[in-house]
Amino acid sequence: MTVSLPPQSEQHTPSLQPTGWLRYFSFSVDHKVIGLQYLVxxxxxxxxxxALAGAIRTELASPMSDFMPRDVYNQVLTLHGTVMIFLWIVPVVNGAFGxxxxxxxxxxxxxxxxxxxxVAFWLIxxxxxLLISSYFITGAAQSGWTAYPPLSITTPASGQMIWILSVLLLGGSSIFGGxxxxxxxxxxxxxxxxxMQLPMYCWAMLGTSILVVLSTPVLAGTLILLSFDIVAHTGFFNPGLGGNVVVYQHLFWFYSHPAVYIMVLPAFGLVSEILPVHCRKPLFGYATMVYSIMAIVVLGLVVWAHHMFTSGTPPWMRLFxxxxxxxxxxxxxxxxxxxLATLWGGRISLNSAVLFSCGFIVNxxxxxxxxxxxxxxxxxxxxxxxxxVVAHFHYIVYGGTVFVIFASIYHWYPKVTGxxxxxPIGRLHFLLTFIGFNLCFAPQHWLGLNGMPRRVAEYDPQFAFINQISSVGALLMAISTLPFLWNVVASAFNGEIAGDNPWKALTPEWLxxxxxxxxxxxxxxxxVEEPYGYGVPIDQIDLKATSGRDLWSSGK
Amino acid sequence: MILVLGGLWIGQNINLLPVDASANAPVYDELFRVLFSIGTILFVGIVGLVVFSLVRFRRKPDQLGDGLAIEGNLPLEVFWTAVPAIVVLFVGLYSYDIYDRMGGMTPLNHGMDHGGMQHSAADHKAMEGMDESDAMAGRVWGGIGNGSAISTSAENAVAAVPIEVTAMQFAFLFRYPQGDFISGELHVPAGQPVSLRMEAKDVIHAFWVPEFRLKQDVIPGQPTVLNFTPTRPGTYPIVCAELCGPYHGGMRSSVVVEEPETYQAWFNANNKLNVADA
Structure with missing residues (x-):
């Protein structure tokens, strides 16, 4: 996508930074260039x-472990989780759009x-x-993206150490950004x-960044202790040496639950930008939106132990x-x-950005x-x-955040490329993604209720059919990427010229x-004092041009 | 209104779970039905609103103007803050009640004392058989169903059957201290409380029986007690639910719930101690 961008308008003034396409591969300090670097x-x-997810679904298409060796399967699921969280969603919703x-x-x-x-970008x-090469050099980490000890201490050390190192680098990048x-x-x-006049995405990023700065250092510290356990045979988390594995879980989830909000709060902010523009209405309840972001930030810091209800936590903790x-x-x-109230009574353009946003709401x-x-x-x-649980969190991070990333690309592509x-290709992309996603993950709720644990390469044959449905959904999701890629590349050269403000939006990036x-x-x-100043005030409605139902709905 | 009734009806008639085979499974299913009803009402309602809005308020070709400039509506916002808060509070208290009925709220130390006394009352051999390191750790972690909830029901019935579970890569071992033998398959008598004392030797495992609606992590360094009362005779899978290494998916066993007489016959056939002793 980067290289396909049209060259900048001629600048003949000498510049210390590369101009043209080369700047996207340089240590550029322009925030727009860095944003695109993050995105691509x-x-x-x-x-x-x-591709790793595809490998997992291929393995699970049959109840036997027949597609890849079992330890490779564990490496694949570890890499899938780590790549998707730390290299795709967090950098893109925070770094790219931020x-x-x-x-x-x-x-x-x-x-x-x-x-x-x-610097924050070039750490990524x-x-x-490093993370991906670990698979080819020594074998990647095998203990899942959670890296619970003692498993992470007993699996091959080199892969686990490379995993820790790369997550530390990515955490550092995240803190710098925050x-x-x-x-x-x-x-x-x-x-x-x-x-209180800022667009909602600023509030979302402020809340997210507070979470990043408060919780990511805890993960960094935890992983450093874990690496000591691995290389120096200390006993922080090694029960054989008097350590406690549950302490690791507390420290890990103190970061990793807020990480969920680090992934979804920016998405909430982006949806709040996209919907008002295409509904031609102000964002409903600006102040409550701000307060609810801050409430999520505060509450998000005190919920981590819900990942540990089966870990022998004390009863009062479970209740709290x-x-x-x-x-x-x-x-x-x-x-x-x-x-929903923003949609209500709007003049909604049913374009790809809106469809992906509404898909996000449903999922x-x-x-x-x-x-x-x-x-x-x-x-x-x-x-x-x-x-x-697998179904639940994919509905949050894929059905939620990734849908918003696509919505945002459809919304801001004209600004970025002109x-x-x-x-039509955008709508096809939405349709394929939405159907594929739900086909892939909705049946997994049933699988979990009926006894299929996560992170397994082999399973009870009675679950084979539902798993095959899920794999078909995954295939559909993979296919849905193709029209998107074609659209993004082809439109960069042949797309309709957008003009400065194709959506007639009021926020400053369109001005x-x-x-x-x-x-x-x-x-x-x-x-811009009123970033959402769309719409016609009720007392200015032309009575002749509106139907009774319009008036009725405006009275809501 | 139709939405609410429909949601309740679906919630009552839904059948997504495997059969219930322990005393707390029906309690769990009750909670599941309530959550499913509330969830269905909310989900269908919100999806309905989104679809309705997208159809009803879509821009028609001749419309060029903006929508209505509604920036907020305080009573409405108070309403949809209060209603979810009340629903969430209700669900929280209700699940607390369910959890209490499943026996999960007993304080840990109490559960430990009680478990210890039960063991001593049941069999002195069992005490001897207990791992010394457990005594040194001095604290037994309770899973769900530990302590008083079981003992109150057990007082007028029979003492809990003590079984020691060892989880390792990649198998469960079940040791019956009353008979001093080890089995690869868990046999339990129906209608009688069972007390599992679980320990992991290497990494974290989890003991899960979907039909019992019970799961407990088995954590190295933390001996854990899990109590339950099986009700429905049959053979059910025991699944390891915590990633424990390459063969995690293959780490399965089964629990055989038998009529007390069948169980006793199986127990006697395997018993290595004097029959009078057990």
Whole structure:
């Protein structure tokens, strides 16, 4: 996608940075270039992670372990989880869209720390290559993306150490990015722009970055202790040496549950940007949206032990984490009802961006409902570590976040390239993805309830048929990537010229040329006090032009 | 209204779970039905609203203007904050009640004392057979169904059958201290409480019987007690649910729930101790 971008308008002024396509491979400090670097790099890793998922579904198409050796299967599932989380979703929803959009939204020319920003990106490709090369050099880690000891201590050490090293690098990248976003949102706002006038994505990124900065160092510390256990034979988590494995789980999930919000909060923010533009309505309930983001941040930090209900946690802890987890549904619910109210009474353009956003709402609601159910200890005791959980979190991270990533690509592609994406191909992409996704993951709920544990290469033959349905869904998802790739590449050369503001949007990134100049705006940055000022006030409706039902729905 | 009734009906008539074969499985299924009803109502309602909005409020070719400038509606927002909060609170308290009935809320130390006393009352051999390291660790971790919930039902019936479970890569071993023999298959008498004392030798495993709706991680360094009462005779799978190495998927066993007489016959056939002793 990078190389296919049209060359920038001629700049004959001498520049210290490479211009043209070369800058996408350079240590550029331009936030737009870095955003695209994140996006394309993340997408390449998504294709690798998707291939790994394909390998998993191929193995599971038959109840026997016949497609690959069992230890390779464990390496594949570990790599799949790690690649998808740390190299695709986190860098793309945070790094890619955050870098591209946040400076526009706050009215700045760049991020607060441009060089730190470039460093944060350039940590990712080497870390990702390190992780993937470990498979070819020594065999990758085999203990799942959670790397629970003692398994992670007893499986081959070299693969596990490379895994730890690359996750530490990626965590570092994430922390650098988080610091940068907090500083940019709080300190680089254009004079006159108040916090409560910011587009919602800024709030989402502020909340996310707080989570990143608070919780990622805990993961880093934990992994360093784990690496000591592996290479220096210390006993932090080794029960044979007096260590405690449950402590690792607490520390790990102290990061890794907030990581879920690090993956979905930016997606919430992006949907809040996309829907109002295409519904031609203000975002419903701006203030409650902001408060619910902050409530999710606070609650998200105190729910981690719901991943450990079967680990011998004390009863009071189970009760506390059940209630805290279930209560996250309240602020999350507020956001969903607000989006529904944003749709209500709008003039909705049914384009690919809206379809993917609505697909996100549907999938995420199902994932949220199973999430509240999983928070209940007695329910979780049965389905913990089963395919029910696999289905649940894929509904959250794929049905939720990845759908939003696609929606965002359809929405901002005209800004980035100056050309429109092909709409019919976009809808085909949505249809294939939505059907494939639900075909793949919905049956897995049943598998989990009926006794199929996760992370197995072989299973009870009675589950074979449902697993084959799931594998067909996975195949459909793989196929759905093809029209998307074709669309993105072909439209970069032959797409319809978009103009500066094809969606007639009000947020600041649209108030400049497409693609934007290096300094974001020629001249002064616009002051956008009402980023969602769409729509006709009720008292100005032309009564002759509206039907009675319109008036009725506006009275809601 | 139709939505609510439909949701309740589906919730009551849904049959997604395997058969129930332990005393707490019907309790669990009750919770499942409630959660499924609430979930169905919410999901169908929200999907219905999305689809309705997309159809009803889609931009028609002749429409050029914007939608309505509704920026918020405080009573509405208070309403949809309060309702989920109440629902969530209700579900939380209800599942707490379910969990209590399943015997999960007993404090750990209490459960340990009680388990110890049960063991001593049942059989002194069992105490001797217990691992010394357990005594040194001084703390037995309770899984679900430990402690008082079982003992109250056990007081007027029979003492729990003690069984020691050892999980290792990649098998479960079941040792019957009352008969001093080891079995690769778990045999338990129907209608009688069973007390599993579980230990892992190498990595974390998990003991899961889907038909019992019970799962407990078996963690090295943390001896764990899991109590349950099987009800329905039959053979059910025991599944390891925690990634434990390459053959994790193959780490399975089965639990045979038998009528007490059949169980006793099986037990006597394997018993290595004096029959009078057991």
């Amino acid at each position: 790099c993340g997408f390449l890793f998504y294709l690798i992670g998707g 870098n591209y959009l946040i400076p526009f939204y706050v009215g700045a020319r760049d991020m607060a720390y441009p060089r730190l920003n470039a 490709p080497p870390a990702g290559l 610091i940068n976003f907090i500083a940019t949102v709080l300190k680089l706002r254009r004079p006159g722009l108040k916090l 984490f059940t209630i805290a987890t279930a209560f996250i549904a309240v602020p999350t619910g507020i956001k969903f009802f607000n989006w 995420f609601v199902l994932g949220g409902i199973t999430g509240v159910a999983l928070a209940q200890v007695p329910f979780d005791v049965h389905v913990h570590d089963t395919y029910f 050309r429109m994406l092909n709409e 400049t040329s497409s693609p934007p100049p290096v300094e974001n705006w020629v001249g002064e940055a616009p002051l």
